[in-house]
Amino acid sequence: MNAQNFTTEVIPMYNPDAKNFIFGQSHFIKTVEDLHEVLVGAVPGIQFGLAFCEASGPRLIRTSGTSQSMIDLAVKNAQAVGCGHAFFIFLDNAFPINVLNVVKMVPEVTRIYAATANPLEVIVARTKQGGAVLGVVDGGSPLGVEKPEEIQHRKDLLRKFGYKL
Incomplete structure (x- = not known):
């Protein structure tokens, strides 16, 4: 067996305005157009930016989207992670819950690492060949267990957003 050296690094996602985004992996250049099509089909008027690391x-970063500022944000993070x-996919007027299932149904998509607006760190391994995403750190660790008042707040919030009756 031939052992190969690698390094690991933790890369913070750049997201100064806490935009919602989806971070995933696929396997083919067709991903760019297919993701664009399902996003605009799922949410009329959606504003998003997409960057895909060939x-x-x-080995270019391929882009698409309906908002140049969201495309720029996606590209900046694609360059930083480089896997x-x-x-x-950075979203401006939509939430991952609105599009996540259609994104997952795109045949080229192999996995979703995160769908969040939280601070996110990407754990990457680097070899001579390239980079691999080992995982993500999404937000912070729990500080406790919800009590009855937090349970009620959670339920009220879902109803306020219109996700529950």
Whole structure:
């Protein structure tokens, strides 16, 4: 067996305005157009930016979207993480809950690492060949267990947002 050296790093996602985003992985350049199509089909008027890290050939960051500022944000994070076949979708007037299922149904999508507006750190391994996402740190660790007043607040919040009757 031939052992190969690697390094690990923790990369904080750049998201100064706490925009919602989806971070995932796929396997084919067709991902860019297919994700664009399902996003605009799921939420009329959606404002988003998409960046996809090509893993072979010219190995470019491929982009699409309806908002240049969201595309720029997706590209900045794609450049920082730099792992083949990773994609980043930043949302401006929608939430992951509105589009996550259609994103997961795109045939090229192999996994979703996170769908959040929380501070996110990406744990990456680097080899001579490239980078691999090992996992993510999404937000902070729990500080306790909810009590009856927190349970009621959670239920009220879901109703306020219109997700429950």
